[in-house]
Amino acid sequence: MTVGEQEIQVDEGKEPPRKSMTIGAVCKALDQEFPDISISKIRYLEDQKLLSPRRTPGGYRLYSQSDVARLRTILRLQRDEFLPLRVIRQELAAGRSAADIAAPAGDSRARRRPSVSVQERGPLYTLEDVLEETQAEASLVAELEDFGVIKGEVRAGAKYYDETEREIIRAVTELARYGVGGRNLRVLRTSADRESALLQQILAPSLRSRNPQRRKEALEALENLAAVTSHLKHLLLVRDLRNIAG
Numbered sequence: 001m002t003v004g005e006q007e008i009q010v011d012e013g014k015e016p017p018r019k020s021m022t023i024g025a026v027c028k029a030l031d032q033e034f035p036d037i038s039i040s041k042i043r044y045l046e047d048q049k050l051l052s053p054r055r056t057p058g059g060y061r062l063y064s065q066s067d068v069a070r071l072r073t074i075l076r077l078q079r080d081e082f083l084p085l086r087v088i089r090q091e092l093a094a095g096r097s098a099a100d101i102a103a104p105a106g107d108s109r110a111r112r113r114p115s116v117s118v119q120e121r122g123p124l125y126t127l128e129d130v131l132e133e134t135q136a137e138a139s140l141v142a143e144l145e146d147f148g149v150i151k152g153e154v155r156a157g158a159k160y161y162d163e164t165e166r167e168i169i170r171a172v173t174e175l176a177r178y179g180v181g182g183r184n185l186r187v188l189r190t191s192a193d194r195e196s197a198l199l200q201q202i203l204a205p206s207l208r209s210r211n212p213q214r215r216k217e218a219l220e221a222l223e224n225l226a227a228v229t230s231h232l233k234h235l236l237l238v239r240d241l242r243n244i245a246g
Helices: 003-012 023-030 039-047 065-081 085-093 127-134 138-146 163-176 182-207 212-245
Strands: 124-126 153-155 158-162
Touching: 023 039, 023 065, 039 065, 039 127, 065 085, 065 163, 124 127, 127 138, 127 158, 127 163, 138 163, 138 182, 158 163, 163 182, 182 212
Parallel strands: none
Antiparallel strands: 124 158, 153 158
């Protein structure tokens, strides 16, 4: 029994309602699928308005089964599709669920492409915030900057990172467990640069247009093309990996 559970019993004088879970129990339930889950990470997602658990009169969080399912969806979108929280919020609002992500290969839901947004950078985060959220080492972040994978932005003498760069750091942290470092990511960085140049070439005239409507349509087309190329690259990778596995 966790400390939080003990405190709820003292405060309430009874067990939590059936099927409701404390934050500690939620961590334990999801630990096998998400080994890096933590109470602080769940609280962070709540701070980002992605979760809204019920509170007891004593202020303790109680998670329903739907709350846990929503959390599982968020964690899978982060782990499997590397989506930033802003995009995950959009996916959830559009009805994305854990069932969609785990759909069988023949299910049309499994072929849904992740959202790609290029129009907004979103909020900025300090290095300390990024390290706490991603569990990355400061040396890894410095290495990614040295190899041009991320850049960051200096404001008032402090370094800040946008949401996309934070998720890049999260993804590389996962790769680092397999010995992949910044120097190994040059091929991915080069590939991304070439894809970006190709899309820019396709849409350059519209993106430079002074007509607001035409530019808006060009940005929407850019996001769609980015999603299509991302999906295509994933399919090509899967095909090649099958050859390796076979």
